[in-house]
Amino acid sequence: MNAERTLRTSRAQTALATNSVLRNTYMLLSLTLLFSAVVAGTAMALNAPHPGIIITLVGYFGLLFAVEKTKNSGMGLVSVFALTGFMGYTIGPILNLYINNFSNGTEIVMLALGGTGTIFLGMSAYALASGKRFNQWAGMLFMGILVAFVMSIIAVVFSIPALSMAVSALFVLLMSGLIVYQTGEIVHGGETNYITATVTLFVTIYNLFLSLLQLLGVFMGEE
Structure with missing residues (x-):
C-alpha cells in the first residue's frame, strides 16, 4: 500500500510540475x-532600417547564448525579452518592405499572421490531444533545421530566389514539426524549463511567420 501510495503521489507531482511548465510557457510566450509585436510596430512607425544579416545573426546567437546562461535565474526573463524584442525589431523593416512594395502588402502580412496562428494552434492541439511524446523526431528536426539554415545563408549570399523559396517551404514543414515536438516534450516532462520552452516556441513562430510571408509574397504579391 505504501508503495502504491508513493507511486500515485509521484505521478501527481509529475503531472503538477508538467502543467506548471506548460502554463508558464504559454503565459510567457503570449x-x-x-x-515583440510592439517593438516591430515601433520599428515600422519609425521606418527603422534592417540591421542586416550579419548583425541579425550576431544579435540572435548572442542573446540566445545569454538566455541559455541565465535560464535558471531571474535574469533569464530579462534575456528572453531582450531576445524577442530584438527579433521583433528585425521584423519591422521587413513588414514595411512588403507593405510598401506590394499593393496588397497589408493583406499578405495579415494572411501570413493568420496562417502562423492557425498552424501553431493546430499543431499544439494535435500534440496535446495525441498524448504521444515525439522525442524520436529530435534528430530529424535538428538536421533538417541545420540544413535549411545553411541553405538560407547560401540563398541570401548568392541571391538565388528559387533556393529561397525551397527553404521557406522547408521551414514551414520543419517549424510545424518543431511545434509538435516541443509541446510533446513539455507535456511528457522532457522539457522542464519554461524559459527554454518559450524561446524555442517563439523562434519557431518567428521563422514560420517569415517563411509564410515570403511564400505568400511570391505567389500573391501585386506590385
Missing part, C-alpha cells in the same frame, strides 16, 4: 509575442 507576453513575448505581444512585446
Whole structure:
C-alpha cells in the first residue's frame, strides 16, 4: 500500500510540475509575442532600417547564448525579452518592405499572421490531444533545421530566389514539426524549463511567420 501510495503521489507531482511548465510557457510566450509585436510596430512607425544579416545573426546567437546562461535565474526573463524584442525589431523593416512594395502588402502580412496562428494552434492541439511524446523526431528536426539554415545563408549570399523559396517551404514543414515536438516534450516532462520552452516556441513562430510571408509574397504579391 505504501508503495502504491508513493507511486500515485509521484505521478501527481509529475503531472503538477508538467502543467506548471506548460502554463508558464504559454503565459510567457503570449507576453513575448505581444512585446515583440510592439517593438516591430515601433520599428515600422519609425521606418527603422534592417540591421542586416550579419548583425541579425550576431544579435540572435548572442542573446540566445545569454538566455541559455541565465535560464535558471531571474535574469533569464530579462534575456528572453531582450531576445524577442530584438527579433521583433528585425521584423519591422521587413513588414514595411512588403507593405510598401506590394499593393496588397497589408493583406499578405495579415494572411501570413493568420496562417502562423492557425498552424501553431493546430499543431499544439494535435500534440496535446495525441498524448504521444515525439522525442524520436529530435534528430530529424535538428538536421533538417541545420540544413535549411545553411541553405538560407547560401540563398541570401548568392541571391538565388528559387533556393529561397525551397527553404521557406522547408521551414514551414520543419517549424510545424518543431511545434509538435516541443509541446510533446513539455507535456511528457522532457522539457522542464519554461524559459527554454518559450524561446524555442517563439523562434519557431518567428521563422514560420517569415517563411509564410515570403511564400505568400511570391505567389500573391501585386506590385
